[in-house]
Amino acid sequence: MGDESSVWGDGASAVAELSEVRRIYRMGSEEVHALDGVSFTIQRGEYWSVMGASGSGKSTLLNVLGCLDRPTSGVYRLAGEDVNRLDDDALSEVRSRNLGFIFQSYNLIPQLDVLENIMVPLFYQEEPPEDGEERARSLAERMGLEDRLGHRPLELSGGQQQRVAIARALVNDPELILADEATGNLDSQTAEEILNLFDELWREGKTLVFVTHEPHVAERASHVLRMRDGRVHEVTTTHRERGGTV
Ligand SMILES: Nc1ncnc2c1ncn2[C@@H]1O[C@H](COP(=O)(O)OP(=O)(O)OP(=O)(O)O)[C@@H](O)[C@H]1O
Numbered sequence: 001m002g003d004e005s006s007v008w009g010d011g012a013s014a015v016a017e018l019s020e021v022r023r024i025y026r027m028g029s030e031e032v033h034a035l036d037g038v039s040f041t042i043q044r045g046e047y048w049s050v051m052g053a054s055g056s057g058k059s060t061l062l063n064v065l066g067c068l069d070r071p072t073s074g075v076y077r078l079a080g081e082d083v084n085r086l087d088d089d090a091l092s093e094v095r096s097r098n099l100g101f102i103f104q105s106y107n108l109i110p111q112l113d114v115l116e117n118i119m120v121p122l123f124y125q126e127e128p129p130e131d132g133e134e135r136a137r138s139l140a141e142r143m144g145l146e147d148r149l150g151h152r153p154l155e156l157s158g159g160q161q162q163r164v165a166i167a168r169a170l171v172n173d174p175e176l177i178l179a180d181e182a183t184g185n186l187d188s189q190t191a192e193e194i195l196n197l198f199d200e201l202w203r204e205g206k207t208l209v210f211v212t213h214e215p216h217v218a219e220r221a222s223h224v225l226r227m228r229d230g231r232v233h234e235v236t237t238t239h240r241e242r243g244g245t246v
């Protein structure tokens with residue numbers, strides 16, 4: 001698709017635009033409508049939280065936003081580009097350059113150590129940055145993992161694995177950061193540090209979307225999207241503003 005950076009140029013300020021997006025899982029003769037006609041727009045620099053009961057479609061929505069999955073029908077435009085028109089290679093390049101994804105289940109690679117896991121997104125880039133390892137080290141430090149760089153995921157606690165996953169999501173300096181329950185397994189102090197980090201990224205101009213079950217965490221965002229049965233139940237705005245201290 002040519003110069004990928006153009007996708008994120010100064011043009012449209014809509015980062016993610018969903019129009020009647022459906023994601024239907026077919027299980028034999030049964031169909032699960034995990035997303036059942038979802039429409040909303042996230043502007044550049046907004047900070048969204050996603051809430052909803054278990055099974056309401058939050059992870060499915062994040063997977064679509066993060067181009068890990070494609071809509072069954074409907075249109076998803078990422079920075080103006082209809083993702084259904086991009087082939088798998090183009091999508092994976094967009095992902096590795098512009099998106100940071102923190103998974104609900106971490107998805108660390110067991111054979112790689114902490115530093116290597118953090119650097120994984122860089123390996124997918126056509127031209128990885130020269131200072132990649134340096135960035136990975138400084139993120140590891142920011143996450144309090146500097147003395148665990150040589151450990152493999154199984155030699156880490158759940159909270160440490162989660163922090164590796166967060167550092168990995170940030171190593172490519174993404175425009176859009178997607179987090180599925182990023183603070184779910186952390187003690188309250190570490191969770192607070194992660195939320196402060198999200199605030200910092202937001203102030204830097206990043207666009208963030210995160211899933212949470214906790215209302216007081218959801219209220220840290222500028223917009224709260226509530227999912228119900230695969231649909232958008234409501235979108236509310238909080239009074240938080242980028243750079244504000246509310
Ligand atoms: N790979 C799949 N195959 C079939 N059905 C699926 C698949 N993934 C999810 N589903 C179904 O789609 C619906 C939405 O799932 P999803 O994982 O998006 O929910 P969620 O809101 O993230 O829930 P949780 O809070 O438990 O993480 C559920 O009914 C789930 O069973």
Ligand SMILES: [Mg+2]
Pocket residue numbers: 058059060104180
């Ligand atoms: Mg989920």
